Amino acid sequence: xxxxxxxxxxxxxxxxxxxxxxxxxxxxxxxxxxxxxxxxxxxxxxxxxxxxxxxxxxxxxxxxxxxxxxxxxxxxxxxxxxxxxxxxxxxxxxxxxxxxxxxxxxxxxxxxxxxxxxxxxxxxxxxxxxxxxxxxxxxxxxxxxxxxxxxxxxxxxxxxxxxxxxxxxxxxxxxxxxxxxxxxxxxxxxxxxxxxxxxxxxxxxxxxxxxxxxxxxxxxxxxxxxxxxxxxxxxxxxxxxxxxxxxxxxxxxxxxxxxxxxxxxxxxxxxxxxxxxxxxxxxxxxxxxxxxxxxxxxxxxxxxxxxxxxxxxxxxxxxxxxxxxxxxxxxxxxxxxxxxxxxxxxxxxxxxxxxxxxxx
Numbered sequence: 001x002x003x004x005x006x007x008x009x010x011x012x013x014x015x016x017x018x019x020x021x022x023x024x025x026x027x028x029x030x031x032x033x034x035x036x037x038x039x040x041x042x043x044x045x046x047x048x049x050x051x052x053x054x055x056x057x058x059x060x061x062x063x064x065x066x067x068x069x070x071x072x073x074x075x076x077x078x079x080x081x082x083x084x085x086x087x088x089x090x091x092x093x094x095x096x097x098x099x100x101x102x103x104x105x106x107x108x109x110x111x112x113x114x115x116x117x118x119x120x121x122x123x124x125x126x127x128x129x130x131x132x133x134x135x136x137x138x139x140x141x142x143x144x145x146x147x148x149x150x151x152x153x154x155x156x157x158x159x160x161x162x163x164x165x166x167x168x169x170x171x172x173x174x175x176x177x178x179x180x181x182x183x184x185x186x187x188x189x190x191x192x193x194x195x196x197x198x199x200x201x202x203x204x205x206x207x208x209x210x211x212x213x214x215x216x217x218x219x220x221x222x223x224x225x226x227x228x229x230x231x232x233x234x235x236x237x238x239x240x241x242x243x244x245x246x247x248x249x250x251x252x253x254x255x256x257x258x259x260x261x262x263x264x265x266x267x268x269x270x271x272x273x274x275x276x277x278x279x280x281x282x283x284x285x286x287x288x289x290x291x292x293x294x295x296x297x298x299x300x301x302x303x304x305x306x307x308x309x310x311x312x313x314x315x316x317x318x319x320x321x322x323x324x325x326x327x328x329x330x331x332x333x334x335x336x337x338x339x340x341x342x343x344x345x346x347x348x349x350x351x352x353x354x355x356x357x358x359x360x
Contacts, residue, residue: 036340037313037333042284043347046082050094050143053155054080057140059098060350063288067321067353073133073166075103076354079325081346083141085248088341093153095141097242097346099325101354102134102161116168118226121192122212123205124219126226133166135325139243158243168227168234169327172319175224177296179217180278186215193275195229235327239346249310252336252344256307270303283315287347289330293317308337322351 046061054061059080067077078100085093113130120126138159144152183191191211192204199205212222239245256267281297283289295317302310312334319328326348335343 037335038281038284040086040333040335040343041287041345043082043084043286043345044092047094047143047145049155050082050096050141053140053143054096057157059096059138059140060352062350064290064322064348064351065353067351072131072170073101073324074354075101076352077101077325078352078354079323079348080350081331081348083245083248083344083346085142085251085344086341087251088339091144093142093144095139095143095244095248097140097245098138099238100136100138101166101325102136104132104134116165116230118195118197118229119199120222120226121194121200121204121208122222123199123209124222124226125199126195126223128171128227128230129167130165131167133164133169135162135164135238135241136160137162137238137242139245141244156244160241160243162238162241164238165230165234166324168230169238170319170324171224171227171231172328173228173231173298173314173316174294174296174318174328175220176228177278177298177316178294179221179224180275181280181296182221183215183217184276184278191215193225195226231327235329238326248344249334252310252334252342253302253304254307254309254336254338256305256309267304269309270306272301272303274299274301281315283330287330288349289317295330311335311337322353323348325351 051061053059060078061080078098081097081099083095083097087093113132115127115129118126118128136159138157140157141155142153143155180193192208200208277297277299279297281295283295289295295315298314298316300312300314301308302312312332314332315330317323317328317330319326323330329348331345331347333343333345
């Protein structure tokens with residue numbers, strides 16, 4: 001697959017912003033691809049202090065509970081995730097993260113918000129509706145298995161609220177992943193996939209329309225691929241507000257040289273996807289994912305000032321009602337490209353429906 005581009009996104013933590021863009025195969029080869037990542041997904045038992053904290057605060061840990069379908073997110077919908085930092089010497093540190101949908105506090109707008117409009121490389125126009133939702137995100141930790149010689153770290157209990165587009169999260173990433181996997185099997189190496197605010201040139205449009213016809217890409221597949229962009233951005237906006245998560249991620253990031261930061265006047269980040277590696281994945285049975293749920297692996301790479309900084313993989317499935325709050329993303333792995341013992345995982349371990357939902 002040639003490339004996949006996403007719209008530009010700005011983030012206050014990076015002085016010159018984050019750019020979602022295409023990632024060339026050469027960049028992947030140079031960044032030290034982890035071919036043994038599945039072995040890192042087998043979870044360890046949760047620490048006793050973490051279990052006690054969850055019990056004392058009423059945060060559920062007990063599995064992915066299916067819920068009845070509704071038109072979208074409902075107040076009270078929640079999910080619990082465990083974040084684990086792995087470091088050299090088999091050292092582990094854990095955090096507990098709880099995401100809960102809050103009831104709307106502002107009156108509905110008189111006019112519905114304009115939909116988000118994106119175009120693909122074939123010139124197709126897609127509209128994605130906007131439906132604001134409020135999350136309360138609570139993080140507890142860090143928890144450790146053994147007390148280091150400098151003393152046991154103090155577990156914090158922090159919360160934050162964030163507004164996201166619930167309709168975009170409900171689009172999910174699995175249908176686009178299934179389409180991309182089919183095209184990989186068909187060797188669609190000359191196809192271009194991107195989603196942007198402006199249509200392509202006539203020349204680019206005609207070229208890609210011919211290729212799309214050759215590989216029989218359906219309108220549903222095209223829309224699912226275009227939905228990758230808004231869904232990923234909505235997910236990163238929500239997860240990016242998790243208290244303490246950026247501090248954890250910086251522990252596994254490979255930073256660029258100091259001269260690069262000076263030359264770029266700060267840090268420029270680029271996030272891209274290796275579309276040729278998109279495909280189905282069987283997660284460890286200890287993730288307790290129902291067999292009927294088809295899971296896909298989406299490999300991402302992060303560059304800081306053109307320096308390979310982070311290898312990441314998202315594990316996605318259908319954003320059915322119990323997983324709407326996370327866009328169907330069951331978890332992810334983020335690893336230092338230069339140190340295979342330095343990585344973190346996020347794993348959804350519990351989902352619950354709000355009072356307006358019923359268990360199926």
